[in-house]
Each structure stands twice: as structure tokens, then as C-alpha cells.
Amino acid sequence: MPAARLGRAARETVSGLPREFWWLWTSTLVNRLGAFVATFMALYLTLDRGYSASYAGLVASLHGLGGTVSALVGGVMADRIGRRPTLLVAQSATAASVALLGFMTDPVAIAGVAFLVGMASNASRPAVQAMMADIVRPEDRVRAFSLNYWAINLGFAVSAAAAGFIAEFSYLAGFLIEAGMTAVCALVVFLKVPESRPAAPVHEDEPRVGLGTVLRDGRYMAVVGLSFLVALIFQQGSVALPVAMGRAGFTPADYGVAIAVNGVLIVALQIPVTRFIEHRDPRTLLVVSSVLAGYGFGLTAFAGSVGAFMATVCVWTLAEIVNAPTQTGLVVRLSPVHGRGRYQGVYTLSWSVAALIAPLMSGQVIDRFGARWLWGSCAVLGMAAGLGYALLMRGPEDRGAGSGSRTTDDRAAARTAGPAPEHSPAA
Numbered sequence: 001m002p003a004a005r006l007g008r009a010a011r012e013t014v015s016g017l018p019r020e021f022w023w024l025w026t027s028t029l030v031n032r033l034g035a036f037v038a039t040f041m042a043l044y045l046t047l048d049r050g051y052s053a054s055y056a057g058l059v060a061s062l063h064g065l066g067g068t069v070s071a072l073v074g075g076v077m078a079d080r081i082g083r084r085p086t087l088l089v090a091q092s093a094t095a096a097s098v099a100l101l102g103f104m105t106d107p108v109a110i111a112g113v114a115f116l117v118g119m120a121s122n123a124s125r126p127a128v129q130a131m132m133a134d135i136v137r138p139e140d141r142v143r144a145f146s147l148n149y150w151a152i153n154l155g156f157a158v159s160a161a162a163a164g165f166i167a168e169f170s171y172l173a174g175f176l177i178e179a180g181m182t183a184v185c186a187l188v189v190f191l192k193v194p195e196s197r198p199a200a201p202v203h204e205d206e207p208r209v210g211l212g213t214v215l216r217d218g219r220y221m222a223v224v225g226l227s228f229l230v231a232l233i234f235q236q237g238s239v240a241l242p243v244a245m246g247r248a249g250f251t252p253a254d255y256g257v258a259i260a261v262n263g264v265l266i267v268a269l270q271i272p273v274t275r276f277i278e279h280r281d282p283r284t285l286l287v288v289s290s291v292l293a294g295y296g297f298g299l300t301a302f303a304g305s306v307g308a309f310m311a312t313v314c315v316w317t318l319a320e321i322v323n324a325p326t327q328t329g330l331v332v333r334l335s336p337v338h339g340r341g342r343y344q345g346v347y348t349l350s351w352s353v354a355a356l357i358a359p360l361m362s363g364q365v366i367d368r369f370g371a372r373w374l375w376g377s378c379a380v381l382g383m384a385a386g387l388g389y390a391l392l393m394r395g396p397e398d399r400g401a402g403s404g405s406r407t408t409d410d411r412a413a414a415r416t417a418g419p420a421p422e423h424s425p426a427a
Contacts, residue, residue, distance in 0.1 A: 023192040027185040032155025034181025036163045036174040044171045059114045066118025068352040074123035075345015083131040084195040090124035091186035095179045102175025126344035133332040134196035146274035146325035157263040209339030224350045229385040231354035233293045240362035244371040258309040265317045283393035285326045287386040293319035294382010301375040
């Protein structure tokens with residue numbers, strides 16, 4: 001029966017993952033359920049505080065700049081002091097800075113604290129990804145990353161819907177609720193998530209991994225560069241799409257309906273699609289998803305109705321569903337065990353920089369040449385990224401083996417890190 005098959009598929013999706021992963025997953029979900037500030041920050045500054053749209057854009061840029069800085073800092077901290085301490089520091093600092101931001105009234109103070117919020121909130125990402133790579137078996141990592149990505153989008157979908165109601169009641173309440181839920185995340189990590197950082201290399205001749213090691217890793221940096229191209233494309237969904245639809249005569253409500261398809265599809269399809277792609281060739285998946293993302297946005301040039309815009313969102317959302325866990329899994333496979341934090345930090349940097357550049361790039365292209373040129377550029381970027389992945393992954397095997405084996409580094413980590421974590425299908 002379909003119901004029985006659905007239940008069996010659900011059990012297979014969540015089975016075999018460590019209990020520590022599920023507590024980390026729970027922390028991620030709670031964090032995203034409380035992500036109100038990012039949703040209503042622009043409205044808060046322009047409507048409640050009466051500042052200009054330019055000032056709101058400046059605050060958003062400073063928030064993004066803080067995230068760019070902390071991507072590297074958080075990665076280094078995850079390797080030096082450990083994943084768990086980094087998470088506790090980052091989440092505690094996020095809770096404090098978000099609460100403080102709600103009480104700021106001076107424009108300079110608001111901008112400065114927004115920068116701190118960006119730094120604190122993004123510092124935890126490399127540690128989360130490194131910890132998941134530490135505690136999940138290589139053959140289960142794509143599934144684990146997919147489940148985490150699903151939690152992020154589920155939480156954001158709920159928080160985005162709730163943000164409007166909270167803002168009508170009190171913007172300050174939104175800041176305090178997010179601060180409180182982030183503090184709960186830190187409490188979950190403190191009580192339930194043990195440190196997972198592998199023990200330091202025993203032999204003196206084993207290479208030490210520093211930030212310079214990452215930057216000199218040509219193949220890895222090529223992956224980061226390709227990730228940056230893909231990130232530039234996906235950023236247009238929240239940066240250029242509302243501008244282009246507005247200039248074409250569509251209302252904010254029309255954009256809201258179109259972009260809502262993205263969250264709905266991710267929540268509905270992320271897990272079943274991951275089951276389909278979990279053991280397939282990552283090279284093919286990254287090539288196809290990059291091209292699909294580029295042409296998904298490229299098709300926006302021909303959209304003339306809300307339904308057509310929704311159809312294009314469906315195309316690039318499918319690319320996102322495939323790309324996110326596959327790309328993260330590739331990053332882990334290319335990262336040495338004792339440098340996972342730094343490697344994840346540099347990878348996170350590619351998305352942070354894309355978030356900074358995308359608004360400037362899209363605005364310039366739309367103003368000078370029109371939206372059609374931007375959508376055409378997205379198609380070109382998608383083709384370039386797909387070609388890059390095809391060429392890059394023709395070379396020798398990466399540091400990780402295929403999805404059914406455990407690497408030498410992973411075996412070494414298992415010997416030095418103690419017994420394997422207990423497995424449980426749920427937290």
C-alpha cells in the first residue's frame with residue numbers, strides 16, 4: 001500500500017544516524033524556527049523606525065559583512081578549540097547580540113550591532129558541518145546533510161509565516177523570541193551534544209592543517225570557486241526576483257506567492273529526492289544541478305504571469321534540492337579530518353561573499369541593461385559551473401572514497417576518538 005511504502009521510506013530515511021546527530025538537528029530546527037529578525041529587519045527599520053531604504057540596505061550589507069568575517073574565524077575556532085565550544089560561543093553571542101539589537105535606537109548603534117549579529121550567527125555554521133562530518137558515517141553523510149537542510153527550510157518557512165503576526169504585535173518581541181530560541185539551541189548543545197573533534201595527529205610527520213593549507217589546496221579552492229558561482233545564481237531568488245517582478249508590474253503579494261513555492265517544494269521533496277540521489281555519482285548531480293539552476297533563472301526572462309514565475313521557481317528549487325547536500329558532501333570528502341573546520345569555513349565564505357556581491361551585481365545589470373540580461377547571465381553562470389564540475393571531477397579520487405566506504409582518515413579518527421556513537425532513529 002502507498003501508506004505502508006511511505007512509512008517504510010520515512011523509517012529508512014531517519015534510521016542509522018547517530019543520536020548526537022539528531023540533537024544537533026534539533027538545535028538547527030529550533031534555531032531556524034526562531035529566525036524572525038532576518039525576515040522583518042527591513043520592515044522594522046523602514047516602517048517602525050522610519051529610516052530610508054538605503055539605510056536598511058546598509059544595515060543588511062553590514063550584517064552580511066559580519067558573516068563573511070566569521071566564516072573563516074568560526075572554521076579556525078572549530079579546529080582549534082573544538083566544535084562544541086565554538087557552537088556554544090557563537091550561539092550565546094547570537095542570543096545576546098540579537099536581544100541587544102532590539103533595544104538599539106541610534107542608527108550607528110543599530111548598524112554596529114547588526115554587524116555583530118552577522119558575525120555571531122554565521123560563526124556556528126562551519127562547526128555544525130564539521131561536527132556532522134565527524135559523527136556520521138561517510139555513506140550516510142549526504143542523507144544527514146539533506147535532513148539538516150530540510151530542517152533549515154522547514155524552520156524558516158514556519159518562522160517567516162509567524163514573523164508577520166509577531167511584527168504586528170511588537171517588533172521587540174520578535175527580537176527577544178529569536179534571542180530566547182537561540183539560547184535554547186545553546187542549551188541543547190551544552191546538555192546533549194558531546195565534542196566530536198578528532199584527536200590531534202599522533203605522529204610528528206603528519207601534516208598540520210592551517211588556513212594557508214586550505215588556500216593552497218588548488219582542487220578544493222576550485223570547488224569553492226564553483227560554489228561561489230552557484231551561490232550567485234541562487235541569491236537572485238531573494239535579491240533580483242522581487243525587483244524584476246516589481247518593475248514588471250507585479251505586487252509584493254505576487255512575489256510572495258511565487259517565492260513560497262521554493263520553501264514548500266524543499267519541505268515536500270528534499271527527503272524523497274535525497275533517497276533517489278544518495279548513492280549516485282556526485283559529479284553528474286553537481287553538473288546537472290548547476291545547469292538546472294542557471295536555466296531555471298534564465299527562464300525567468302520569459303515569465304509574464306505569476307504562474308510562469310512559479311514554474312521557474314520550481315525548476316531552480318529542484319536544482320537547489322539536489323545541489324545542497326551533494327555539494328556539502330563533496331566539501332567533506334575533500335577535507336582532511338583534522339582540518340574540517342577550516343575547510344568548512346572557507347566553503348561557507350563562498351556563500352557569504354556571494355550574498356554581498358549578488359545585490360550589487362544584480363542591481364547594476366538590471367539598471368544598465370535590463371532584467372533579461374541578468375537572467376541570461378544566470379544561465380551562462382550555470383553552464384560555466386556545470387562545465388567546471390565536469391572538468392574538475394575527472395581527476396584522481398578525492399580524499400574520501402565512494403559513498404559506501406570509509407576513508408583512511410575516517411578510520412584513523414574512529415580509532416582516536418573512542419567508541420562509535422549510539423545510533424537511534426530519533427532524538
